[in-house]
Amino acid sequence: MTESTARPENKPPARLIVCVGPNCDAHGRGRALLAEVQATLSVAFPDALADGRLKIATRQCLRLCTRDPVVRLEPSGDAFSDPDVDELIRDISAALR
Numbered sequence: 001m002t003e004s005t006a007r008p009e010n011k012p013p014a015r016l017i018v019c020v021g022p023n024c025d026a027h028g029r030g031r032a033l034l035a036e037v038q039a040t041l042s043v044a045f046p047d048a049l050a051d052g053r054l055k056i057a058t059r060q061c062l063r064l065c066t067r068d069p070v071v072r073l074e075p076s077g078d079a080f081s082d083p084d085v086d087e088l089i090r091d092i093s094a095a096l097r
C-alpha cells in the first residue's frame with residue numbers, strides 16, 4: 001500500500017473572496033460584509049492569516065449576483081449569498097484542517 005505523499009504543509013491556502021461589485025455592494029453591503037469578515041477572521045484565525053494559510057480577497061463580480069453580497073471560499077469553490085459569519089468560520093476551520 002502506498003502512503004499518500006500529500007503533506008499538510010502542501011495544502012493550498014484557504015481563500016475567502018468577498019465580492020464588492022456593483023450588485024453585491026449596492027448600498028454598501030458588500031464592503032460592510034468585507035469589514036465584518038476581516039474583523040471576525042482576524043480574531044478567529046490570527047495565525048492562519050499571519051502565515052498565509054488563510055487569505056481574504058475581493059472581486060468586482062463573482063458572476064453569482066443575487067440581491068445580497070456573495071462570498072466564495074477556495075479551494076472548495078463553495079459560494080454563499082448573504083453568509084452567516086459564524087457559519088463561514090466553521091467552513092474556514094474545516095478548510096484549514
Ligand code: FES
Binds near residue numbers: 021
Ligand atoms: S456583483 Fe457580486 S457576484 Fe456579481
